[in-house]
Amino acid sequence: xxxxxxxxxxxxxxxxxxxxxxxxGGSGGMGLPxxxxxxxxxxxxxxxxxxNTTLKKIKDKYPQxxxxxxxxxxxxxxxxxxxxxxxxEILAPVGxxxxxxxxxxxxxxxxEGERLMVAKGGSGGTQYSAFEPSRGQAKHIRLDLKxxxxxxxxxxxxxxxxxxxxxxxxxxxxxxxYAFTTLRPEIGKVMYKDYKQISVxxxxxxIEGAHINKGMGHKFLKHVERTKQLLFVVxxxxxxxxxxTPFRSAFEAVQLLTKELELxxxxxxxxxxxLVVNKMDLPxxxxxxxxxxxxxxxxxxxxxxxxxxxxxxxxxxxxxxLPVSASTGFGIEHLxxxxxxxxxxxxxxxxxxxxxxxxxxxxxxxx
Numbered sequence: 001x002x003x004x005x006x007x008x009x010x011x012x013x014x015x016x017x018x019x020x021x022x023x024x025g026g027s028g029g030m031g032l033p034x035x036x037x038x039x040x041x042x043x044x045x046x047x048x049x050x051x052n053t054t055l056k057k058i059k060d061k062y063p064q065x066x067x068x069x070x071x072x073x074x075x076x077x078x079x080x081x082x083x084x085x086x087x088x089e090i091l092a093p094v095g096x097x098x099x100x101x102x103x104x105x106x107x108x109x110x111x112e113g114e115r116l117m118v119a120k121g122g123s124g125g126t127q128y129s130a131f132e133p134s135r136g137q138a139k140h141i142r143l144d145l146k147x148x149x150x151x152x153x154x155x156x157x158x159x160x161x162x163x164x165x166x167x168x169x170x171x172x173x174x175x176x177x178y179a180f181t182t183l184r185p186e187i188g189k190v191m192y193k194d195y196k197q198i199s200v201x202x203x204x205x206x207i208e209g210a211h212i213n214k215g216m217g218h219k220f221l222k223h224v225e226r227t228k229q230l231l232f233v234v235x236x237x238x239x240x241x242x243x244x245t246p247f248r249s250a251f252e253a254v255q256l257l258t259k260e261l262e263l264x265x266x267x268x269x270x271x272x273x274x275l276v277v278n279k280m281d282l283p284x285x286x287x288x289x290x291x292x293x294x295x296x297x298x299x300x301x302x303x304x305x306x307x308x309x310x311x312x313x314x315x316x317x318x319x320x321x322l323p324v325s326a327s328t329g330f331g332i333e334h335l336x337x338x339x340x341x342x343x344x345x346x347x348x349x350x351x352x353x354x355x356x357x358x359x360x361x362x363x364x365x366x367x
Contacts (some may be wrong), residue, residue, distance in 0.1 A: 025136020042121025
């Protein structure tokens, strides 16, 4: 189990939900004592909410993760008032929280075009500062993709996601509304004996071809990014969406769901995931489950059941495959403990990573 988790974490690096950056305002320009000239102020650093970008894009484009405002120009005989330094903009996705390194909120960016200043440029030299300029503010900040829930349920309509959510959360799920979303996911809370709560979001069902934006597809996929882990839900006996669409087995359903995620954003396939095989109270469910498990172990051998354009490039790796029946309650307790274990393992890893980052920052500061 430990071995498997390690692999997942390494792959999980593809989908970033937080990023640490160094930001520094530009230094001010020198004043000119002879003529009372004023140096230009340094440029500020801003985070700007922008469509179609991701934290991963920022990291790939700026591997150093350093953003510095332009320096203000010195005062000169040609230009007594030095020109202001250029501002630096960090284009970030909509729906992020910007925090200091120790977690204090600087601000939120919920709509496209919103801006937040994260480092102010230094003042130019003037007679009040003996014509000496000041340096810009410098700090580390974190950009955090705001999550809507710990777990996102992924499944085609009628896989039994709503009844599973109700069985898991022993409650009527609440419909949640977020500033940065247009869609209202249903959020259920799973309670544990030690009072820990885990939130599960049921996002409106995926429909084959969601990435091409049929129905709610695209909006749904946008929210999948905002959960820590995925819970795939399939009907053990397969499903047929409508009389005109082909019948799909449980194995095909898993591959089609994977393909939908992959076509929307390839990194989603590397999120940690569990697979719930629902409706185990139906006749022949045991045989069908055994068949599904065998197919999942050698997906290449069975993928010829699918049309070529529906075969994912990478198959999902599930940490657990869990048979349940949402209607009778079979397997629900075991599913709860697996969810808890999977999230706890990730949280531990994340804490380790943050500790290492801080240690490294301290070391480089001391050298």
